Amino acid sequence: MPTARGSCAAAIDPSAPYGRQPAVLTVEVVRCVECGREKDSGERGWLTVLAHSRALRINYCPECMTDIVARATVLPDDGDED
Ligand SMILES: [Zn+2]
Numbered sequence: 001m002p003t004a005r006g007s008c009a010a011a012i013d014p015s016a017p018y019g020r021q022p023a024v025l026t027v028e029v030v031r032c033v034e035c036g037r038e039k040d041s042g043e044r045g046w047l048t049v050l051a052h053s054r055a056l057r058i059n060y061c062p063e064c065m066t067d068i069v070a071r072a073t074v075l076p077d078d079g080d081e082d
Helices: 062-073
Strands: 048-050 057-060
Touching: 057 062
Parallel strands: none
Antiparallel strands: 048 057
8 A cells, every 4th residue: 555645635625615604594584673582483473664774674573562552652642732
């Protein structure tokens, strides 16, 4: 069995991925902007708001959305303009 000493042929594997990309999933993660909770797959009742730049989306989970709605409905009515 011949010794391959001095041969560096197998030093670099050209088939190896050079700048291997991180495992970034294309699945968009929906996260509540209020509490930071991630949306479970199949969970319903989330509200998605498109921001000024259409790339940015603001999401609210049902809990926070209920809280926001509750806050909105109990506005102090000291501003009677009529
Ligand atoms: Zn939330």
